[in-house]
Amino acid sequence: MTINPDEIVLFQWGWFKINSTIAFTWLVILFLTFGSWLITKKLSSAGELSRWQNLLEVLINGIKLQIREVSRQEPGPYLPFVGTLFIFIAMSNILAIVPGYVPPTSSLSTTAALAICVFIAVPVFGIASQGVLNYLRQYLQPTFFMLPFNLIGELSRTLALAVRLYGNMMSGTIIVAILLTITPLLFPVVMQALGLLTGLIQAYIFAILAMVYISSASKAHEEIAKKGEE
Amino acid sequence: MIIDWYTIIFQIINFMILVFLLRRFLYGPVIRAMDDREKKIIQREKDASAKKKQAEEEAQRYQSQKAALKEQEEEIFEKAQAAAEKQKRELLDQARQEVDQTKRRWQESFEREKETFISELRRRIGQQACAVARSCLKDLADTRLEKLIWEVFLNKLKNLPEEDRLELKKALEAEGGTITLKSAFETKPGQLKELEKALEKLFSDAGADFKLAAAIEEGLICGLELDAGGYRLAWSMDSYLEDVEEQVLKELEQNALSGQKAGAEGEVSGNGRS
Numbered sequence: 001m002t003i004n005p006d007e008i009v010l011f012q013w014g015w016f017k018i019n020s021t022i023a024f025t026w027l028v029i030l031f032l033t034f035g036s037w038l039i040t041k042k043l044s045s046a047g048e049l050s051r052w053q054n055l056l057e058v059l060i061n062g063i064k065l066q067i068r069e070v071s072r073q074e075p076g077p078y079l080p081f082v083g084t085l086f087i088f089i090a091m092s093n094i095l096a097i098v099p100g101y102v103p104p105t106s107s108l109s110t111t112a113a114l115a116i117c118v119f120i121a122v123p124v125f126g127i128a129s130q131g132v133l134n135y136l137r138q139y140l141q142p143t144f145f146m147l148p149f150n151l152i153g154e155l156s157r158t159l160a161l162a163v164r165l166y167g168n169m170m171s172g173t174i175i176v177a178i179l180l181t182i183t184p185l186l187f188p189v190v191m192q193a194l195g196l197l198t199g200l201i202q203a204y205i206f207a208i209l210a211m212v213y214i215s216s217a218s219k220a221h222e223e224i225a226k227k228g229e230e
Numbered sequence: 231m232i233i234d235w236y237t238i239i240f241q242i243i244n245f246m247i248l249v250f251l252l253r254r255f256l257y258g259p260v261i262r263a264m265d266d267r268e269k270k271i272i273q274r275e276k277d278a279s280a281k282k283k284q285a286e287e288e289a290q291r292y293q294s295q296k297a298a299l300k301e302q303e304e305e306i307f308e309k310a311q312a313a314a315e316k317q318k319r320e321l322l323d324q325a326r327q328e329v330d331q332t333k334r335r336w337q338e339s340f341e342r343e344k345e346t347f348i349s350e351l352r353r354r355i356g357q358q359a360c361a362v363a364r365s366c367l368k369d370l371a372d373t374r375l376e377k378l379i380w381e382v383f384l385n386k387l388k389n390l391p392e393e394d395r396l397e398l399k400k401a402l403e404a405e406g407g408t409i410t411l412k413s414a415f416e417t418k419p420g421q422l423k424e425l426e427k428a429l430e431k432l433f434s435d436a437g438a439d440f441k442l443a444a445a446i447e448e449g450l451i452c453g454l455e456l457d458a459g460g461y462r463l464a465w466s467m468d469s470y471l472e473d474v475e476e477q478v479l480k481e482l483e484q485n486a487l488s489g490q491k492a493g494a495e496g497e498v499s500g501n502g503r504s
Contacts, residue, residue, distance in 0.1 A: 040259035
């Protein structure tokens with residue numbers, strides 16, 4: 001039994017290889033993209049809504065609402081990034097009930113990649129909203145001596161993001177695998193259901209934390225803007 | 231090693247692609263659709279509020295129109311009522327007037343009839359009274375009375391005023407000189423002679439000649455009448471009685487007139503009270 005899906009190599013050509021993490025990620029990407037395309041190609045802006053359009057609208061509205069609540073800013077610019085984090089992780093985790101499917105999120109490489117994306121997105125959004133100098137000045141707050149701690153904090157929370165998701169997802173998979181060997185069929189099913197819940201919660205936590213980090217980087221600017229208005 | 235940098239980079243790229251794809255196929259269209267719908271809803275609400283406002287205005291206008299109509303209706307009704315009242319009053323007045331007129335006419339005719347009856351009655355009474363006197367005198371008439379009458383008549387003829395004398399003469403000429411003496415009793419020849427003498431004396435200056443004739447007329451009551459065609463000289467109780475009758479009737483009529491006047495005044499004041 002392999003714990004790391006990265007090690008399952010499905011295709012290799014020289015240095016180029018396709019392991020199961022990448023393959024299942026592509027699968028999820030395809031699934032999401034095709035599904036979205038299928039639903040959104042016949043959207044209606046008036047009259048009755050198709051139930052799929054309704055589902056998507058509820059989902060996107062929910063995400064927007066969460067972003068607004070957490071960041072106290074308009075969700076527009078953050079929606080594609082934070083929303084995609086949530087949808088991708090949630091879909092990856094939900095598909096775990098399909099037999100033979102290995103969630104890409106149970107690979108530390110995937111979670112690390114997502115965490116690195118957040119790590120990069122925080123300064124990008126921060127600089128976009130308040131400029132380079134203002135953003136960099138944040139690391140010197142409240143004093144110059146806090147710079148190393150701020151940097152360490154930045155790195156450690158990225159690491160925590162990656163490991164939290166990975167740990168949860170991997171443990172879910174492994175627990176089911178272990179239980180299957182020692183208990184009858186019924187109990188692993190319960191654990192699977194619990195795994196779905198955990199997967200959704202983890203997707204939510206990951207997206208919310210990413211939003212919190214991004215908004216904290218761009219908040220200073222908003223506060224300055226507010227003071228200026230006052 | 232759990233972390234595979236090759237996979238990490240691959241996954242980062244994958245994630246970027248997914249962000250792009252979802253942005254292209256999910257967020258964009260859905261948000262656009264939602265915004266469109268929101269815009270349409272706002273538009274519809276605006277339309278609805280505009281229409282509501284319009285409807286309210288319409289309703290208000292309608293209300294005011296209704297009120298005006300009602301007012302007009304009341305006005306018309308009042309006018310009609312007033313007109314009806316007026317007409318009623320007029321009709322009543324007319325009816326009352328007609329009744330009054332009829333009553334007055336009836337009263338008048340009644341009065342007239344009454345008066346006619348009363349005047350007739352008075353006349354009859356007068357006539358009757360005279361007739362009684364007449365028959366009384368008739369019964370009393372005899373030769374002695376006749377003689378007296380004769381004397382009185384002759385006396386009258388002798389003392390005839392100048393005007394009457396001329397008139398008698400004129401009439402005598404027109405008639406052809408015939409004078410008829412009418413009396414209730416038979417005339418004696420002596421008496422006729424006496425009369426002739428008196429007449430001759432009367433016409434002595436004129437020198438007129440005449441013929442004297444005698445005739446008996448029962449209607450004369452103890453009287454004599456000299457008829458010379460157009461002129462008539464008479465003395466009889468009848469003429470006195472006629473005078474008396476005339477006088478009595480005149481008196482009675484005057485009484486009746488004054489009585490009628492008083493009655494009419496009473497009627498007028500009586501009408502005024504009603």
